[in-house]
Amino acid sequence: MSQLKQKLFEKIEAWRPRTSKLVKEYGDVKISDVTIAQAIGGMRGVKCLTTDISYLDPYEGIRFRGFTIPETLEKLPKVPGAEMPYVEGFFYLLLTGDIPTEIEVEEVHEEFNARKEVPGYVFDMLRALPADAHPMSMFSAAIVAMQKESEFVKRYNEGLNKMDYWDPTYEDTLNLLARLPEIAAFIYRHKYKGGDIIAPDPNLDMGGNFAHMMGIDKPYDDLSRLYFLLHSDHESGNVSAHTGHLVASALSDAYYAISAMINGLAGPLHGLANQEVLRWTQDVFEKMGGKIPTDEEMKKFVWDTLNSGQVVPGFGHAVLRKTDPRYTAQREFCLSHLQDDPLFKYVDILYRVVPPVLEEQGKAKNPWPNVDAQSGVIQWYYGVREYEYYTVLFGIGRALGVCANIVWDRALGYPIERPKSLTTSMLEEIAGIK
Numbered sequence: 234m235s236q237l238k239q240k241l242f243e244k245i246e247a248w249r250p251r252t253s254k255l256v257k258e259y260g261d262v263k264i265s266d267v268t269i270a271q272a273i274g275g276m277r278g279v280k281c282l283t284t285d286i287s288y289l290d291p292y293e294g295i296r297f298r299g300f301t302i303p304e305t306l307e308k309l310p311k312v313p314g315a316e317m318p319y320v321e322g323f324f325y326l327l328l329t330g331d332i333p334t335e336i337e338v339e340e341v342h343e344e345f346n347a348r349k350e351v352p353g354y355v356f357d358m359l360r361a362l363p364a365d366a367h368p369m370s371m372f373s374a375a376i377v378a379m380q381k382e383s384e385f386v387k388r389y390n391e392g393l394n395k396m397d398y399w400d401p402t403y404e405d406t407l408n409l410l411a412r413l414p415e416i417a418a419f420i421y422r423h424k425y426k427g428g429d430i431i432a433p434d435p436n437l438d439m440g441g442n443f444a445h446m447m448g449i450d451k452p453y454d455d456l457s458r459l460y461f462l463l464h465s466d467h468e469s470g471n472v473s474a475h476t477g478h479l480v481a482s483a484l485s486d487a488y489y490a491i492s493a494m495i496n497g498l499a500g501p502l503h504g505l506a507n508q509e510v511l512r513w514t515q516d517v518f519e520k521m522g523g524k525i526p527t528d529e530e531m532k533k534f535v536w537d538t539l540n541s542g543q544v545v546p547g548f549g550h551a552v553l554r555k556t557d558p559r560y561t562a563q564r565e566f567c568l569s570h571l572q573d574d575p576l577f578k579y580v581d582i583l584y585r586v587v588p589p590v591l592e593e594q595g596k597a598k599n600p601w602p603n604v605d606a607q608s609g610v611i612q613w614y615y616g617v618r619e620y621e622y623y624t625v626l627f628g629i630g631r632a633l634g635v636c637a638n639i640v641w642d643r644a645l646g647y648p649i650e651r652p653k654s655l656t657t658s659m660l661e662e663i664a665g666i667k
């Protein structure tokens with residue numbers, strides 16, 4: 234057993250009594266009431282999920298295993314010569330809750346290296362898809378195509394003790410995570426670079442190797458590390474994480490669950506918002522003839538969007554009530570690497586202009602920028618100019634968090650998910666409407 238798996242096993246053994254005690258001795262303790270508005274309104278704010286991988290505070294933003302984004306970036310071992318930490322070390326943190334040593338990071342790197350060979354049929358299938366297939370549907374299809382490799386299915390069919398479900402789930406998630414960067418880079422080079430595929434370099438870390446396979450020079454490697462880390466997890470109620478968790482709760486294996494997660498991420502109100510932001514910004518850029526707008530001019534574009542019944546992409550959030558710290562981390566990257574980029578200047582103006590406009594309009598509960606408000610602009614700057622591809626990058630990151638969640642879901646024996654529905658008439662009756 235690898236050191237990582239051994240450590241995880243020990244953590245799981247130590248954690249299980251906490252979960253069992255809560256269910257057995259305190260199972261009747263109430264954590265929240267549900268209103269009609271919540272039942273109709275996307276279950277916003279209903280506290281009914283459990284995860285220890287990350288927690289989202291409305292005012293503080295995300296904490297990964299208790300660490301804020303600045304703390305995470307500071308504490309994790311860094312790739313030599315780089316500003317950003319190893320993605321491998323970050324995954325170790327998500328999975329175990331501990332900051333790894335350099336040696337432990339190296340071990341995860343070796344684990345991924347040993348598992349990263351993508352089956353040839355995945356590439357054949359991707360090549361056979363229509364030329365105009367969306368990269369997210371390609372990514373999802375590639376993942377589900379590998380389902381036949383599932384270790385969980387094999388062991389389950391042989392007769393697996395429930396207490397051991399986490400073990401083959403761990404195997405599946407590591408196999409999958411090891412392969413995602415190569416699959417994603419293949420989709421990019423196949424679809425947009427005439428099929429000129431760049432072979433992986435086993436000596437590079439996950440972020441470095443991804444940048445290498447994309448064919449983009451430094452500091453795109455650091456951007457990739459940052460990007461994967463920032464997009465990894467946002468507790469478990471968001472559409473992509475919740476979908477992954479829900480599908481896996483039926484004991485569908487990690488391939489089914491992560492493919493479904495990708496499908497949820499592909500919606501314009503979720504992961505696709507990053508491309509919407511860039512589209513919106515470039516539209517303004519064109520209308521301005523490339524000139525930097527004044528705050529007043531920008532305000533008018535924002536109002537025009539709102540008055541035409543559309544959302545301002547990159548702003549607002551279902552949980553957050555302040556500037557998303559994932560936005561702040563990317564902003565800092567921009568300030569040190571692309572401060573003079575005209576599109577970044579637009580993003581900068583939007584940061585000043587949009588929140589007061591949304592406040593004045595009075596609809597959005599959170600007027601502040603979210604993770605998507607500038608991520609597309611950075612990709613554009615480094616030459617990834619195919620908007621529709623951006624959510625694939627989000628997907629690689631999100632898979633890190635959802636995979637860690639799925640392993641723990643199985644370790645703690647979370648059952649199949651099944652909330653209860655009511656009819657509209659029942660709600661009317663509860664409300665006292667005749």
Ligand SMILES: CC(C)(COP(=O)(O)OP(=O)(O)OC[C@H]1O[C@@H](n2cnc3c(N)ncnc32)[C@H](O)[C@@H]1OP(=O)(O)O)[C@@H](O)C(=O)NCCC(=O)NCCS
Nearest residue numbers: 502503506544545546547548549550551596597598599603
């Ligand atoms: C993220 C988002 C989907 C959250 O949705 P939510 O939890 O329902 O948000 P709210 O409760 O604040 O929505 C209340 C109202 O404000 C509107 N609103 C929220 N964010 C808005 C925005 N950025 N621009 C314009 N209107 C917005 C909603 O559409 C809703 O209007 P309605 O009552 O007419 O349906 C929403 O803010 C949004 O659409 N943002 C733009 C897309 C985006 O950036 N998505 C990425 C999220 S990480």
